[in-house]
Amino acid sequence: MSEAITILGGRGMLGSDLARGMAQGGYSVQALDLPEFDLTKSKDLARALDGAQVVVNCAAFTNVDQAETQFATALAVNGQAVGALGTLAKERGVFVVHISTDFVFDGRLDRPYTETDPPCPINAYGRSKLEGERALQRAGGAYVIMRVQWSYGRHGANFITKIVERARTGAELKVVADQVGAPTWTVDMAGAIERLIRGRREGLYHFANTGYASRFEVARAIAQELNLPAKITPCASEAFPTPATRPKNSRFNTAKIQAILDRPIRSWQEALAEFLQNAPA
Numbered sequence: 176m177s178e179a180i181t182i183l184g185g186r187g188m189l190g191s192d193l194a195r196g197m198a199q200g201g202y203s204v205q206a207l208d209l210p211e212f213d214l215t216k217s218k219d220l221a222r223a224l225d226g227a228q229v230v231v232n233c234a235a236f237t238n239v240d241q242a243e244t245q246f247a248t249a250l251a252v253n254g255q256a257v258g259a260l261g262t263l264a265k266e267r268g269v270f271v272v273h274i275s276t277d278f279v280f281d282g283r284l285d286r287p288y289t290e291t292d293p294p295c296p297i298n299a300y301g302r303s304k305l306e307g308e309r310a311l312q313r314a315g316g317a318y319v320i321m322r323v324q325w326s327y328g329r330h331g332a333n334f335i336t337k338i339v340e341r342a343r344t345g346a347e348l349k350v351v352a353d354q355v356g357a358p359t360w361t362v363d364m365a366g367a368i369e370r371l372i373r374g375r376r377e378g379l380y381h382f383a384n385t386g387y388a389s390r391f392e393v394a395r396a397i398a399q400e401l402n403l404p405a406k407i408t409p410c411a412s413e414a415f416p417t418p419a420t421r422p423k424n425s426r427f428n429t430a431k432i433q434a435i436l437d438r439p440i441r442s443w444q445e446a447l448a449e450f451l452q453n454a455p456a
């Protein structure tokens with residue numbers, strides 16, 4: 176019999192690709208999202224876990240800048256609700272996969288972050304997500320947390336799709352050159368999550384496509400791949416002040432998760448090229 180997986184945030188950018196991937200992999204998938212499912216409501220949580228063997232939490236308050244002024248809401252969704260999910264899942268013997276973020280770090284380290292590096296968030300969103308990790312750990316059930324960074328996918332606004340849209344207009348683009356990470360496709364994240372579920376891996380893992388680049392280098396790679404004539408110039412983060420400060424170093428060391436995966440993680444260039452080749456014109 177196929178395993179029953181409930182995906183919370185199942186119509187978001189990651190959740191939708193995960194739901195498709197898991198269904199194709201033979202799992203029995205229930206994908207829930209606002210408005211019919213609210214992570215902060217205990218009745219909704221209880222219903223979501225009915226009959227589930229595994230729950231994957233992709234639901235989150237993801238607007239990083241809004242979190243600065245709506246911290247109580249961000250904390251309720253990204254922090255307290257994750258603790259409630261952990262408690263209920265423990266009672267019911269459900270395995271929890273929770274998605275977290277590089278924004279738990281301040282980005283000041285001069286090397287890629289490992290799972291043992293101490294978190295130190297520099298914005299409200301990061302603080303709310305760190306509280307979610309801790310609340311899930313405190314709940315004491317069986318869980319795995321997979322942190323991701325610089326996500327892109329078909330279903331949602333993200334850095335890659337914004338650059339594609341703007342580069343297609345032929346406008347001159349200024350892109351920050353002092354934030355470094357690895358653009359990572361939600362489809363590749365979904366594959367890693369499936370492996371964590373299949374092996375019932377517990378603990379904390381960092382996942383990203385391999386290699387690193389600045390946002391400026393990524394934008395240039397996009398224009399090149401799509402043969403767009405956009406003029407792209409580098410600038411500093413200070414040229415685009417935002418309510419929330421972003422970490423400059425989002426690089427992840429992925430050795431721990433690589434050791435349990437069935438195949439080598441793809442480079443960011445390879446994954447991005449495949450995504451762009453199939454991007455709507």
Ligand SMILES: NC(=O)c1ccc[n+]([C@@H]2O[C@H](COP(=O)([O-])OP(=O)(O)OC[C@H]3O[C@@H](n4cnc5c(N)ncnc54)[C@H](OP(=O)(O)O)[C@@H]3O)[C@@H](O)[C@H]2O)c1
Nearest residue numbers: 184187188189209213214234235237274276323324326331
């Ligand atoms: N995108 C990135 O670059 C990035 C980087 C690092 C980590 N992450 C993490 O990756 C995970 C997946 O995010 P994503 O990129 O797929 O973002 P997303 O597209 O914004 O997905 C989040 C989903 O959660 C839903 N949601 C928000 N509040 C909810 C609530 N109270 N109850 C139920 N659902 C709720 C959202 O619905 P609405 O759209 O209706 O609000 C949305 O469908 C999150 O944990 C996020 O923190 C993302």
